[in-house]
Amino acid sequence: MADKYRKQDRRLMDKMEEECGVFGIYASDGKCDVANLTYLGLHALQHRGQESAGICVNNSGELRVYKDMGLVTNIFDEEKLSDLTGEMALGHVRYSTTGSSLLANAQPLLVNSSKGDLSLAHNGNLVNSDEIRHNLEEQGTIFHSTLDTEVIAHLVARSFKDDIIEAITHSLQQIKGAFSIVAMTEDSLIAARDPYGFRPLSLGRKGDNYVVASETCTFDIIGAELIRDIEPGEMVIINEDGIESFYYSEQRPNTFCVFEFIYFARPDSIIGGQNVHLARREMGRQLAREMDVEADSVIPVPSSGIPSALGFSEESGIPYQQGILRNKYVGRTFIQPTQEIRDLKVRLKLNPIKEIIKDKKVILIDDSIVRGTTSKQIIRMVRSIGAKEVHMAISSPPVAYPCYYGMDTSRRKELIAGQKDIEGICQHIGADSLHYLSQEGLLNSINANGYGFCTACFDGEYQIETGIDKFALEK
Structure with a gap:
């Protein structure tokens, strides 16, 4: 019933809603309180999702996650944050556009595989997730949520690539749609955007430490400086060897969601220098x-x-x-x-x-x-x-x-x-x-x-084939 009322309440205020916000930090100096900084980053991104939030930390290769339903300030207190120690962290705030508003669908996800532990946080929507999910289920995969993010996690786990970074790369090459992803392995923080660049994702620096976030307003809150936007089709890897980036996919015409400028993004954020x-x-x-x-x-x-x-x-x-x-x-x-x-x-x-x-x-x-x-x-x-x-x-x-x-x-x-x-x-x-x-x-x-922009909600010109007749749902 709560889900029903929540959806009714959105319609009452008659606004578009975005799916999520993501945040990640790698503390190379080992001196940052990564959990508290992630908490502050998620608080700055609260407008992007109010249904659930979570933080995953990496303490010397051991990954731990805490997540719950509700607002960031209601989920995390001083005691919970003090238990989340480590050198890396990623966080997520969620608004459900697909799947129910349930704890099982809260992020970040934490999965174990033969390639090592992996945590994932995702902003966007995959247009081929149902097809991939069906194929994986036919091969015996069991899903525990309705998240697109879990589809990505299973692709990584089942990849023929033994190296987890290569497996993530291979998995991103199989999915279609809008996604900005922050992932964490036992030794690396990873950030990637889809080849069209639908959703925002920026790279920043706080001293010798690196941060990534859906919006630059988070950098202001935690005292970090903006380096640049992560490019469409780019993957950034941060670990003890420094920072590395490469294009895992051929870049497509840039089709950034124009509603970020119209409504979604916080007014104090910078997108494409604007x-x-x-x-x-x-x-x-x-x-x-x-x-x-x-x-x-x-x-x-x-x-x-x-x-x-x-x-x-x-x-x-x-x-x-x-x-x-x-x-x-x-x-x-x-x-x-x-x-x-x-x-x-x-x-x-x-x-x-x-x-x-x-x-x-x-x-x-x-x-x-x-x-x-x-x-x-x-x-x-x-x-x-x-x-x-x-x-x-x-x-x-x-x-x-x-x-x-x-x-x-x-x-x-x-x-x-x-x-x-x-x-x-x-x-x-x-x-x-x-x-x-x-x-x-x-x-x-x-x-x-x-920047090029996605204007499909105005003109019906979809950049990625959805497999759905855009007029079929009119009646």
């Missing part, structure tokens, strides 16, 4: 250039709409107002069946300020509309306190197609833009007008040093 907050601010400016609406104020839907609303206000000259308050202390809510109670649940989290909105023409700025539920309820609330006109402006194109690479939209019928045109969406959410940022405007707003 600060995420500044990119979102430029999206707002571009949105203002593409719109022609008279209004009294620009109001963000907190908190994801704030950077774009600031940029929109700067470009348009329409005053910026924080006209909707977000209660940051409200956690998960258990949704009741009536519309009245659903509206009240939204109001617990987002409450409009009457004195700012009454008798005003307002432009509400948000980063995306997925199902349309929250936009409809917010507009209803804003009208109920006397707004004269309510115009909705979205700093991304319409999300009309499912994502199979690690977001929680696998069915097109869940997406309002997959069922209605812009006019129909406008009528559904009750706005006076609805405006989306063009795809060209979005990409022009992101100055990411030659």
Whole structure:
């Protein structure tokens, strides 16, 4: 039942969700408290997954893992962290896009094989995991979870390569989809990205020690410096011999998930040399250039709409107002069946300020509309306190197609833009007008040093064949 309510609660807030965050550290000087640094790194990545978290440490070749359901701060305390000593560590926070929200699906995984112990943490989604899983089960493999990560672990264990690094390399060459992986053997920390570079992964340094993480905001938290992004198709190996990297696969056209810039990544992270907050601010400016609406104020839907609303206000000259308050202390809510109670649940989290909105023409700025539920309820609330006109402006194109690479939209019928045109969406959410940022405007707003982007959720152009008819799930 908890799983049911959790999924309902996500739909209430009507946001895309990403799958996971990963972190790893190799302490060559032997002086770092790797468990506490991993804890801090996972805390910085908490926005990427709130369902489970775990840390695995390597103490002189002995690997130990602790993981549980819930938030990082609720899982780990001083006593648990003091038991996790070692020279290497990796950590994971999870949001389930595939598989249930169960402890069996929490990461990192720790597996034993004839090649040695191996711990794995994975961010992304494999499009051929079902096929590989079926083949492995036909050969007698027993799975203990529904994770793509376990598929990778079994490929490593069954590889004909005796050396574990070669076995990992061979396994990555067999999987397809989006993945950023951090792994730990008895003597090495390993990080790798898929050949298309869908998911982020960066390399940093703290003194003589190396760190890898899904986002660079973790480096700021632990006092590390960014070295560079790990490249698509690249594997980085860190051990007592230093750091080594090579390309395990031919690089493909770079198709980085554009939603990292739109919503997923923390605003203080750097991707491809571009600060995420500044990119979102430029999206707002571009949105203002593409719109022609008279209004009294620009109001963000907190908190994801704030950077774009600031940029929109700067470009348009329409005053910026924080006209909707977000209660940051409200956690998960258990949704009741009536519309009245659903509206009240939204109001617990987002409450409009009457004195700012009454008798005003307002432009509400948000980063995306997925199902349309929250936009409809917010507009209803804003009208109920006397707004004269309510115009909705979205700093991304319409999300009309499912994502199979690690977001929680696998069915097109869940997406309002997959069922209605812009006019129909406008009528559904009750706005006076609805405006989306063009795809060209979005990409022009992101100055990411030659990155290419996956825009399949906007245009249906999938870079990797999924084996799924993208129109089959419309009905």
